Amino acid sequence: MIPSYYTLREITKELISNKVNLFFMLLSLIISLTALNTIYSLGASAKKQILDALANVQFGKDAMLIIAGGGRIIGLTTTRRDTLKLEDVKELERLDFIKLASPMSRETLEVSYKDIAEKMRVEGVFPNFTIANNWYPILGRFINEKDLKTFAKVCIIGSDIPKKFNASPSELIGKKVKIGGDFFEIIGILEPKASFGHYRRDERILLPFTTAQRRVFNKDYIDAVKLLFKEGTDIKFAERKIREILRKRHKLFGPEPDDFRLITPEMAISVFTKALKTINLFLLVIGLISLIISGVIIMNLMYSNIEEKAPVIALRIALGATPQNIITHYLIMSLIIALISGLMGWILSILLMQIISLFTPLKPLFSWITFLISFGFATVTSILFSLLPAIRATQIEPSLLLKSL
Amino acid sequence: MVKDLVVLKNITKTYQTGKITYQVLKGLNLEVKEGDFLVVMGASGSGKSTLLNIIGLLDKPDSGEYFFDGQEVSKLNKKELAYIRNRKIGFVFQAFHLVPWATALENVLLPLLYKDGEITNQDRERALELLKRLGLEERINAKPSELSGGEQQRVAIARALINNPRLLLADEPTGNLDSQTTQEVMNIFKELNEKGLTVIMVTHDPEVAKFAKRIKLIKDGIFIEQ
Numbered sequence: 001m002i003p004s005y006y007t008l009r010e011i012t013k014e015l016i017s018n019k020v021n022l023f024f025m026l027l028s029l030i031i032s033l034t035a036l037n038t039i040y041s042l043g044a045s046a047k048k049q050i051l052d053a054l055a056n057v058q059f060g061k062d063a064m065l066i067i068a069g070g071g072r073i074i075g076l077t078t079t080r081r082d083t084l085k086l087e088d089v090k091e092l093e094r095l096d097f098i099k100l101a102s103p104m105s106r107e108t109l110e111v112s113y114k115d116i117a118e119k120m121r122v123e124g125v126f127p128n129f130t131i132a133n134n135w136y137p138i139l140g141r142f143i144n145e146k147d148l149k150t151f152a153k154v155c156i157i158g159s160d161i162p163k164k165f166n167a168s169p170s171e172l173i174g175k176k177v178k179i180g181g182d183f184f185e186i187i188g189i190l191e192p193k194a195s196f197g198h199y200r201r202d203e204r205i206l207l208p209f210t211t212a213q214r215r216v217f218n219k220d221y222i223d224a225v226k227l228l229f230k231e232g233t234d235i236k237f238a239e240r241k242i243r244e245i246l247r248k249r250h251k252l253f254g255p256e257p258d259d260f261r262l263i264t265p266e267m268a269i270s271v272f273t274k275a276l277k278t279i280n281l282f283l284l285v286i287g288l289i290s291l292i293i294s295g296v297i298i299m300n301l302m303y304s305n306i307e308e309k310a311p312v313i314a315l316r317i318a319l320g321a322t323p324q325n326i327i328t329h330y331l332i333m334s335l336i337i338a339l340i341s342g343l344m345g346w347i348l349s350i351l352l353m354q355i356i357s358l359f360t361p362l363k364p365l366f367s368w369i370t371f372l373i374s375f376g377f378a379t380v381t382s383i384l385f386s387l388l389p390a391i392r393a394t395q396i397e398p399s400l401l402l403k404s405l
Numbered sequence: 406m407v408k409d410l411v412v413l414k415n416i417t418k419t420y421q422t423g424k425i426t427y428q429v430l431k432g433l434n435l436e437v438k439e440g441d442f443l444v445v446m447g448a449s450g451s452g453k454s455t456l457l458n459i460i461g462l463l464d465k466p467d468s469g470e471y472f473f474d475g476q477e478v479s480k481l482n483k484k485e486l487a488y489i490r491n492r493k494i495g496f497v498f499q500a501f502h503l504v505p506w507a508t509a510l511e512n513v514l515l516p517l518l519y520k521d522g523e524i525t526n527q528d529r530e531r532a533l534e535l536l537k538r539l540g541l542e543e544r545i546n547a548k549p550s551e552l553s554g555g556e557q558q559r560v561a562i563a564r565a566l567i568n569n570p571r572l573l574l575a576d577e578p579t580g581n582l583d584s585q586t587t588q589e590v591m592n593i594f595k596e597l598n599e600k601g602l603t604v605i606m607v608t609h610d611p612e613v614a615k616f617a618k619r620i621k622l623i624k625d626g627i628f629i630e631q
Contacts, residue, residue, distance in 0.1 A: 006514065006524045013506040315502045318463055319564075320491020320519040322484045394483075398463040401498055402454040402576045 003332055011333050014312075018305060025301050026341045028294040033345025033378055036287035037370045038352045043280040045353070045365040047269070054265055062099075062233060065263040066225040066242070079259040082221040083250050089225050091245060097233040102132035102226045103209070107217050109180040111205060113165040113172075120161075121204045122179055124212025132226040140173045140188030147208040151215060155184040159192035160202035179205065180216050235264055291377055295385035298337070302330070302389035306396075314398045323394035330393055334386035335379065342378035346371055409472070410572060410603050411437040411460055416469035418455050418626075429455045430466070431626035439571075442598040443605045444617035452626045453607045454576060460605060461494055461574045462486045474571055491519050495565025499577035501557040503549040503564075509536060509556075510545040513563045520568060528567075535563040539593065555586035562593060573597065575606040579613055591616045 003011075015022050054060065068084035069077030089103045106123040127143055130136050137156060147154055155177065162169045165177075169189045176183040184207065193201050213219060229238055239262055246260055247253075306313065313326065321329075353364040418430040429452045437443055447453045458464035459471065462478060471479040474493060478486070490496075503512045513532040517524050536545055539559040549557055558578060565573055575594065579587040587610075595616050598604050606617065614620050621628050 004518070004523045006511070007518055007522065010504075010507065010511070010515075010518070017506040311502065312504055315504070316515070316519070317487065318461070318490060318496055319516040320487045320568075322487045322519070324484070325487075325519055399458040401463070401496075401500075401502055402458055 003328070007329070008332070011329060011336065014309070015333060015336060018308065021301050021305055022337075025298050025337050026344070028297040029291075029337065029341035029378055029382065030344045030348065032287065032290035032294045033341060033374050034348040034352060035290055036284070036377060037345055037349030037374050038356075039280065039283040039287050040373055041349060041353050041365055041367065041370055042356070042362060043276060044367060044369070045362045046276050048365055049361070049363065050269055054268060059265050059268065061235070061265055062229040062231060063265060064227045064229070064235070064238065064242070065268075066227065066246075067261045067263060068221065068223050068259070070258045070260060079257060081223075081259070082219070083259045084222050084225070084246075085220065086222060088246060088249055089222070091249065092225070092227070092242060095238075095241060095245075097230050097238055098227060099230045100128055100132055100228040102126055102128045103222045103224070104129070104226070105209070105212060105217060105219065105221070105223045107180075109216070111180075112178045113167075113175070116165055118164060122212070122216065123204060123206050124209040124217065125206050126209050129206065132228060135193060136191055137188035138191040139169050140186070142188055143206065143208045148210045151211045152208055153182060153184045153211060153215070154187045154208065155179065156188040156190055156206040157186055158190050158202040158204045160200065161205070162189070164203070177205075179207070182215060239264065291381050295381045298334070298382060299385040299389060302334070302386050303392065306330070306389050306393045310396050311401065313393050313396045314400050317394075317396065318398040318401055326394045327387075327390045330386055330390035331383055334382040334390075338378040338382035339375070341382075342375040345378065346374035349374070407438045407440065408475070409436055410439045410441075410474055411435065411605070412470075412472040413460070414470040414472075416456075416459060416466040416471065418452075418459065418464070418466050420455075429626050430459070432469070433623075433627055435621075435628070437603060437605060439603055440598070440601050441603050441605075442594075442616070442618040444614045444620045445605065445607045445623055446609055446611075446614055446620060447607075447623035448609070451623045453623050456623065457574055457576050457605070457607050460572075461496060462490050487519070491516055492568055493571045495562075495568070495570035495573045497558070497561050497565050497573065497575040497578045499580040501549070501554075501561050501581070503557055503560055505549055508546045508548060509541060509552065509560045509563075512549070512560055513567055515564060516568050532563065532567060535566055536560070539563055553586075554582050555589060558582060558586075558590055559593070562590070566597070571603060573602055573604045575604065577608055577610075578606065579608070579610065584612075587613065 059065070066084065069081030070079035071077045086103060089101050092098060093101050102125070104123050104125045106121060108119055109122045110117055111120045111122070125143065126148070127145060130142055136142065138159070142156060143154065146152070157172070159169070162172055165172065172186050172189070175186050177186060190202070190206070207216065229235070242262060243258065247258065250259055252259065316326065349370060350364070350366070356362060357364045413433055413435040416430050416433045417428065420427045420429055433456065445453050445456060455464070459466050462473070466479055469479070470477060473489065478489065504515065507515070510532055513536060514524050514528060517528050533545065536542060539562060541556060541559055541563070544552060544556055549560070552560065578594070579590055582590060591613055594604055594606070606613070608614060623629070
């Protein structure tokens with residue numbers, strides 16, 4: 001039933017006739033909706049940021065990371081971690097769904113420039129590192145095939161390192177740094193990439209893979225391989241195939257655990273968002289509880305409104321309003337409250353997100369979902385908790401209009 | 406032959422307050438023909454408002470039969486009663502009972518919201534005409550608080566008439582009015598009755614009762630002979 005213009009005007013006027021009541025009904029709902037929406041937006045924004053960051057390092061849906069050593073996704077390895085070899089990668093490259101494989105090895109070593117020395121992450125990489133990680137030098141050049149062949153003593157440094165060395169990036173090109181006892185010429189500086197939590201990605205030094213293995217790390221195993229798949233590859237299938245090949249090559253049978261970890265973007269996201277999810281869930285529960293409290297407040301205010309308006313309700317009944325008319329009347333009233341507070345809660349949460357974004361790295365995220373959450377929850381709460389008062393209103397006796405017996 | 410509009414047969418009504426039970430109506434009989442102007446008089450507590458509640462379908466009798474416009478109505482449900490009240494009965498109350506936030510015009514239109522849910526331009530025209538007939542053309546946009554008692558009662562009368570009722574029920578309609586306004590309002594009732602509208606009025610003002618065609622006295626829940 002669509003209420004007529006007169007009905008709506010009647011209801012609106014009735015609502016406005018008790019401004020204090022209206023104000024508190026709106027306030028209670030607006031506060032909890034704003035909270036709920038903001039909590040949702042924060043979660044969504046944090047997740048989006050993680051996804052963006054992953055996409056930014058070519059860890060989108062067609063990518064996988066193989067890390068040496070078995071165990072949980074993040075944490076200590078529980079097996080040997082010296083079994084992943086370059087030959088394994090060669091074998092994997094033969095799979096037809098592999099677009100690119102970029103192996104790397106790494107160590108944490110002391111790096112010094114002039115009189116400054118610091119422990120830093122040093123990686124041995126191949127030229128295809130740039131494509132595999134969508135990460136290019138902004139100054140100078142990257143490692144090339146020739147560097148690999150000649151075991152060249154050159155390096156690329158992360159964008160945060162010049163600051164540590166108290167030098168400008170351009171002035172460092174051509175200079176030499178000491179890495180684990182040997183001097184390496186700086187040939188390029190990587191473009192900056194945002195950090196993941198406490199993992200400082202812009203504080204690393206890249207060496208040609210061959211140089212790193214022979215001259216610096218002195219090892220024959222690798223630490224990780226970044227794989228890019230051809231578009232449309234079934235990740236589950238790829239994962240099974242890769243696991244099968246590696247287990248066979250590493251002679252792992254039966255219940256023996258993997259001595260490597262296959263990390264898909266989904267797993268990475270789930271690790272990064274797990275803590276976030278717990279906190280978010282907790283906050284959402286609080287949000288929902290506050291919504292119920294709002295509902296109870298609305299119910300009470302509705303009851304008091306109905307008590308106060310009893311003579312008018314009795315009059316409506318006397319003039320021919322059916323119980324259905326009365327219930328509709330109060331449900332439309334609660335719908336009006338829901339729409340106003342839904343809109344206000346939505347707008348306020350957007351503003352709040354803007355303010356939060358000023359103080360935190362989280363970016364405000366516009367989403368129609370919050371719009372739906374706001375109006376959905378507002379409507380459900382408001383109508384649900386107005387139903388009992390509305391039914392109560394139908395039980396008002398019209399005979400109270402005639403005073404004495 | 407003139408039709409019976411209201412027929413009450415052996416109506417009883419009991420109220421309970423705490424442990425005390427009052428029998429307000431004790432087997433009351435009444436016949437009101439179309440076009441009648443009946444005034445029911447009685448002391449406070451004699452049962453006259455209860456009688457009016459029952460006649461106006463605002464309350465149900467405990468026992469007895471009630472025929473309104475030929476239909477037995479004492480067993481109808483809330484929705485059916487609402488339908489009859491809306492279309493066949495107009496109410497005028499001592500305390501006027503206008504919706505405080507609505508204008509005079511909106512108050513007059515109110516019963517129509519429960520008739521079709523819609524208000525047409527024709528409805529508006531009719532409401533304006535009624536207000537004009539009652540001398541309120543200048544006050545259509547005034548709120549009840551801005552109207553005098555007499556004006557408020559005239560708005561209430563216009564509201565009672567908007568659905569062309571068969572019966573006009575008035576509960577002490579002049580109880581809150583001064584003597585001059587009382588005269589004006591009673592003239593309106595008289596005029597409406599002369600045009601064929603059946604009126605049942607409850608009052609204890611003998612001056613008001615003079616306008617009636619018939620007067621009945623109620624005492625302790627039954628009519629007594631004059």
